[in-house]
Amino acid sequence: MSRIQKLTPCLWFDDQAEDAAHFYCSVFEHSTVTAITRYGKAGFEFHGRPEGSVMTVSFVLDGQTFTALNGGPVFRFNEAISFQVNCHSQFEIDHFWYALSAGGDEQAQQCGWLKDKFGLSWQIVPVALMEMMTDQDSSKSQRAMQAMLNMKKIDIATLERAFNDQG
Structure with missing residues (x-):
C-alpha cells in the first residue's frame, strides 16, 4: 500500500x-x-x-x-494563502519567477512575491535570504532586509552586497 x-x-x-x-x-x-x-x-x-x-x-x-x-466562481485566491519556492541559485530564482509570473498580475510583485495567471500568490526566495535574516549581526540582516524591500524579483548578488555592506 x-x-x-x-x-x-x-x-x-x-x-x-x-x-x-x-x-x-x-x-x-x-x-x-x-x-x-x-x-x-x-x-x-x-x-x-x-x-x-x-x-x-x-x-x-x-x-x-x-x-x-x-468548484465554481464562489471563491477566489487572495494573498492570505501563498506558496514559497526556496531557491539555491539565481538561475532557479529567475526560472521560477519568469515561469510563474507569465500572464500574472504585475502589480502584485514585491519582495519576491508574484501572482500567477490563475491568481495564486508565490514568493520566490533564495535560501541564502533566511541565513542572512537570522545572522547574529542585526545590522547585516537589516541591510539585507532593506535591499529586499526595494526588489520585485530577488537578486542574490544585490542582497549579498547589502548584507556585507559593500554598497
Missing part, C-alpha cells in the same frame, strides 16, 4: 483546475498529474457541472501532493 500524504493543499478554481495542474507541473521538475476525477449525474443539483467535466486533479510538484478542484 502506498503512503498517503497527511496534508494536501486543495486549490479551488472556477473551471481551470486541469490547466493549472498541467501548468504547475511544467514549471517544477519531478512533477506530474496523478489522477483526474469527473463530475457525474449525482449531485448535479448542488454542483451544477456538466457530467464528465473535470471535478478534481491530483498532482505532485517536486514531491508535494496537491489537489485542484473545479
